[in-house]
Amino acid sequence: MSRDEQSFPATIQRDLVPVNAVIGFLKRDRKWPSALYDLGYRLAMIEQPVSAAAVGTAEIDVICLNHKQNHAILWECKSGCTVGEKQARVYASISAEDVQRTGNITFPHAASASVEPVYCCLESDCGAVVNSLKNLGLTIPVVSLGKQAVLVCGQLNDADASIHFARGINLPPLEEVPRFLIANTQTPKSGLAGPFFATIVSFLRRQTGKFSLRHLLEETFPDWECMGTDLRRHLSSVAREIVKDLCENELRDFARIGKASHSPNEIMIEFTVDVLGHDASMRTRTFQKLMRLAYEYIERTKENRPYEPTQAVESLWLPGLEPEQN
């Protein structure tokens, strides 16, 4: 299958599909096969840096552990078709001791623990991935994702898992993969606008007087605590940009930026309206208005254009909720 043939709708971030697919195999989602969960594997870590002595360090996308077998699989979920040589050599060299010592994984029996790496990629990328690994002289198994999750190269040391993936596991359309991770450094600002806006609305409904950027990030990204520093820094910076933009424009009559009293460099977002102080129907209309503002914001972020207050937006003001004129 050529790359073009495995196309995704524009709203799907292609490079997040493999990692979410593997996490999905370890979960119990009724609409995604629990292929690894059913074999006794449990998700141990995601995005965990592990160092192989004398080779280097790699951030392992997913580490899953089978307690009975005292065995872990280290998944590299490829977002594209290129294979980094250094990363691949680290994966190929990592020992159970490395995973325990530098990856903070506890095995049932430390001395007899075993690990193995597996690469996972989209079907359209798997030819290139397999060839790259071959050219490097590495024998890392590769699982490809298409209509099936199938082992296209090599064998796993865990015989059950190997047979299972070699036979192929039927998958739903890949865009329906459960979304555990929703952002990485490639996620465009417009892709983050909706999630951030929704979290702000939940704070507004919760009558949170003010909230910090960190709280916004923790509530928006389920994997916030696991993220590496680069990704955190990137998302914090985009969040700051979005929040400032919203408070100055679409949400200017709902919220404003303040400074945290304990740390002047940190920003706090303060709400300036009491949505709950109104009757039920007015509250409903206010939230409907926030929804329209959210769509407008996402649209202008996609088009990368500045805010232009329109008559249409102003006319949405509800009696009693008009902005103050002073």
Add this chain to the structure above:
Amino acid sequence: MDRREMAEILEEYLRNVNVYFDREKEFPKGRGPLKTYIMEAHRSDGESLDHRNAAKTLAGIADANGLTVRDTHDEVLFQVTKGEVGFFFDLLDPRFWVVHTMSNIEQCEELFKSLVETYPHLDYTWPSSGLMRSIQGNGKSLGFAVDFDETQIFAAPESHLIDEPNAVVKFRFGGTRAENWLKELESFAPDALAFSMVKFAREDQATGSYIIDELNEQGRFKAAGNSINLHNQTVSQFLYSYRSFILDIERAARIRSHGHGEGGGSLEGDPLVLEFPKPLRSFKTFVKELVSCRTPLKIWGIVEEVRSDFVQVEAVDLHTSSRLRLDITPEYLRIYLGPEACGNTVARLLRNLQSHVDSTIKLHIPSESVPA
């Protein structure tokens, strides 16, 4: 006042009330059934309540709404009054409050409605049809009400309704032949049996004590009989089942991570999937109504269309203010709960989908089925 005295007062009252609950509005003052509401509460910041801050939360709500709270000799039992309306608030479980009242039902309902709408950290309980029936199954069935109305979500033109076999099913029955009627109903409206009320009796022949209870879809009991103990046992069974359901949802489905902030960590929680027994016939209308911010579903959401039959939604439950993400197809709805989301959000969504889409929709909470 303490728990024993409260029980005596309530039992005395129970013996004098009229058992024809449906005609409560016609009864003279003091003859309406005993009402027991089960409410679900959090701290205003969404955190769990303990006994001390449950009492504080109650006091805060009371202050802002002109209610008077009086302590009793039991540290988790409070008498609350407003004008002619009076309640016993039992905060033995700091999250699930049991509220007994002998006051006029209309005034009580109005007060609770206003409190729940104002305070996102206060909610009704939302038993599924299945849970209601299982509570009824602990006694002798005396009646039920079915209230199914898909036109609230699929507002189809009248011409479509001509061909729709079970668009609106409203049925109320009282009597010992309840189960026979249900068998009949199941034969021609199996997907529209959304129970909005179940009525049942429990008795202890050894002591001659009995209770007639009626449970509605928002966790409210009405009771008459001669034994407050039997009533309390029934309430307690319901509370136990409902609490387990909510805690199971939160344990299994809150998606949260643990790490040191330097990269790496664990990711816990599974999404929940509600499968539609038959594909939604008007997918776009359903999605639009789901995120309309209006009752009954009251969800705010930004919809991203992935395919014409698949959307992803960044959502907020406007009832509990929980942050959610949803994936929706005509065949299923996948729910990702945020790390602090409330299980009551799922219970309410399930309940409303049973009442307005298909009464046989079930929630499967993942459990540890394969040993690790």
